[in-house]
Amino acid sequence: xxxxMTLVSISGKEYPLDVFAPQEVKFHSLDYRNVLHxxxxxNSTNDQQYFVQWKVYGEKQWTxxxxxxxxxxxxxxxxxxxxxxxxxxxxxxxxxxxxTQSPWVLSARFNPKWETSVSPPTMKLHVTEKGIVVRLKPxxxxxxxxxxxxxxxxxxxxxxxxxxLMQSDVxxxxxxMEGCAKQLLISDLSPVTTYCLTAESRLHLLDRxxxxxxxxxxxxx
Numbered sequence: 001x002x003x004x005m006t007l008v009s010i011s012g013k014e015y016p017l018d019v020f021a022p023q024e025v026k027f028h029s030l031d032y033r034n035v036l037h038x039x040x041x042x043n044s045t046n047d048q049q050y051f052v053q054w055k056v057y058g059e060k061q062w063t064x065x066x067x068x069x070x071x072x073x074x075x076x077x078x079x080x081x082x083x084x085x086x087x088x089x090x091x092x093x094x095x096x097x098x099x100t101q102s103p104w105v106l107s108a109r110f111n112p113k114w115e116t117s118v119s120p121p122t123m124k125l126h127v128t129e130k131g132i133v134v135r136l137k138p139x140x141x142x143x144x145x146x147x148x149x150x151x152x153x154x155x156x157x158x159x160x161x162x163x164x165l166m167q168s169d170v171x172x173x174x175x176x177m178e179g180c181a182k183q184l185l186i187s188d189l190s191p192v193t194t195y196c197l198t199a200e201s202r203l204h205l206l207d208r209x210x211x212x213x214x215x216x217x218x219x220x221x
Contacts, residue, residue, distance in 0.1 A: 021094065021102035022074075024039045026108060029116040031116065031139045032141040034078050034112055037074065037075045046072070048097040049096045050072070050076075051071075051096065052076040053065060054090065057087070065091075078091060079142040085113035087112075092104040092105060093105055113156070114206070119201065119211075120201055121138050121201055123136055123197065125218045127221060130185060130187055131185055131188070131189050132197070134186065136161050136163075138152045138179060158179065158203075159202060159204065161176070161179065161202065162200050163197060166198075167190075191220055192221070193219065195218060196215050197215070197216055198216075200212050
């Protein structure tokens, strides 16, 4: 066993290799956009580069993330590489400076289906003599079908929506809408009255909810 420690010179000072290794390596996932984030060490300089690899849990071989090879930014979008929501994955990142590499820093085990958060739906309102018609568009994932169309989050796991109806900034009623439904009619409303609505998405797995959508208002006939 060697008694010597490998050092790297940063801004004229020498530090152990692990001193400039990436810090707090972890995933943030929203609508199945799986992005690995890390922080730069306090002793690091802005001219160092980062290299990212990933693998499926249980496999031995690591694969280079092609778009995250020698980068200066502190994140790497691995949505394409980790497109199967049923799989568990690992990622790792190291830093390089002046021809010297830091140790690899490993993420926690990650599963898109269990760990992704969800955005609120896009909402459109239309008023008729029967009431307010609410149309919701679920958030879309970063994945596409073979024909190029986007795959919505509701195609990847069960989801529903909660619609909040307000009048004069007071919440009057909430409505539940299944993810497969295209629209909802809210009837029995006061005539010539302005109502405001917001909506939120809910992933049934782990009962994970989004923030509310921006408020949209409409006046009844």
